[in-house]
Amino acid sequence: AQSVSQHNHHVILSEAASLELGCNYSYGGTVNLFWYVQYPGQHLQLLLKYFSGDPLVKGIKGFEAEFIKSKFSFNLRKPSVQWSDTAEYFCAVIAGNTGKLIFGQGTTLQVKP
Amino acid sequence: GAVVSQHPSWVICKSGTSVKIECRSLDFQATTMFWYRQFPKQSLMLMATSNEGSKATYEQGVEKDKFLINHASLTLSTLTVTSAHPEDSSFYICSARPHLRQGEQFFGPGTRLTVL
Numbered sequence: 001a002q003s004v005s006q007h008n009h010h011v012i013l014s015e016a017a018s019l020e021l022g023c024n025y026s027y028g029g030t031v032n033l034f035w036y037v038q039y040p041g042q043h044l045q046l047l048l049k050y051f052s053g054d055p056l057v058k059g060i061k062g063f064e065a066e067f068i069k070s071k072f073s074f075n076l077r078k079p080s081v082q083w084s085d086t087a088e089y090f091c092a093v094i095a096g097n098t099g100k101l102i103f104g105q106g107t108t109l110q111v112k113p
Numbered sequence: 114g115a116v117v118s119q120h121p122s123w124v125i126c127k128s129g130t131s132v133k134i135e136c137r138s139l140d141f142q143a144t145t146m147f148w149y150r151q152f153p154k155q156s157l158m159l160m161a162t163s164n165e166g167s168k169a170t171y172e173q174g175v176e177k178d179k180f181l182i183n184h185a186s187l188t189l190s191t192l193t194v195t196s197a198h199p200e201d202s203s204f205y206i207c208s209a210r211p212h213l214r215q216g217e218q219f220f221g222p223g224t225r226l227t228v229l
Contacts, residue, residue, distance in 0.1 A: 036220075043222040044157075044206070090156060099145065099210070101218060103156045 002027045002095040006104035013081050014112050021076040021107050023091030032094040033074040034101070035065055039087045047089075050074065061085070083113045116140055117209050119221035126197055127229055134192045134224045136207030142187035143209035147218060148180070151204040163190045187212065197228040 007022040025031060035047040048059025055067040065076045074091060091104040116139040126132050136146055144165050149157040161171045161182050169182035179201075181193040190209075194201055204225050208218040 044208075044220040046217070046219075049217065100159055100162065101147070101157075101208075102159070105156045108154075 002093065002098075002102050004091055004093050004102050004104035006089075006091050006107050008107045009105065010108045010110070012110045012112065015083055016080045017111075019076070019078040019081045019085075019109070021089055021091075021109070023074045023076065023104055024072050025074070025091075025093045025095075025102075026072065027093065027095040029096050031096075033065070033067055034092040034094075035059065035063070035074075035076050036090045036092060037087045038090065038106075044090070047076070081109070081111050083111045085109060086111045115211065115219045117207065117219045117221040119205075119207055119224050121224060122222060123225040123227075125227045125229065128198055129196055131193055131195045132197055132226060134194070134205055134207075134226075136190045136192070136209065136221050138188045138209040138211075138219070141209070142212045143190075144187060144212050145210045146184060146190040147208045147210070148182060148190075148192050149206045149208070151206055151223070153204075157206060160192075194226065197226070199228045202226055202228045 003026045005024045033050040036044045037047050038044050047063050048057050050057045050067045058064045063078050067074050089107045092101045118137045120135045146163040148160045150160050151157045159172050160175045161169045163169045163182045163184040165184045171177045184190040204223050206223040207221045210218050
């Protein structure tokens with residue numbers, strides 16, 4: 001079965017530090033890849049997505065992610081985090097034509113002011 | 114655009130009662146809606162896929178007779194938790210996929226269900 005693994009469960013950073021959150025998936029075929037963010041008390045919002053083309057995708061709020069097919073990875077990055085980035089981050093994958101989003105376990109990011 | 118609402122946002126009920134949760138796409142049509150369950154500090158788990166005008170497809174381990182899903186129109190899907198028990202207490206989230214747009218889903222704000 002397809003699965004998504006996020007290696008960092010809880011990350012604590014100071015403001016202006018760089019961020020990289022790991023995401024790996026298990027599926028050998030075509031994938032659509034997503035990163036969602038859930039701010040405290042709010043609903044899931046799409047940060048960025050990859051369907052095809054340039055493997056380096058840029059999203060909202062200065063986030064970007066790189067799809068490395070050979071590594072089955074889709075890591076999320078941000079060069080300089082802000083206190084307002086404190087949230088839960090979820091990597092998600094749609095494998096093939098299933099249309100179903102499979103979520104990773106989530107990473108809690110805490111940014112200290 | 115692409116707003117999804119859920120009602121109610123929270124509900125408390127007694128064990129044995131049934132609870133209905135509505136999911137609406139406010140500004141687009143959604144032939145497909147999804148229902149997820151999220152436990153505290155955990156990820157979202159897909160419960161079922163709801164297609165307008167047809168029966169929902171349930172994920173393995175999800176009781177279809179307990180979690181009744183109806184997708185009667187292109188903008189509304191409902192999840193009814195029948196004979197709720199305390200272990201059904203959870204955060205239920207729906208998402209909607211715009212018609213003819215593969216892949217992308219838009220999420221509702223979720224419904225917190227507490228069964229006493």
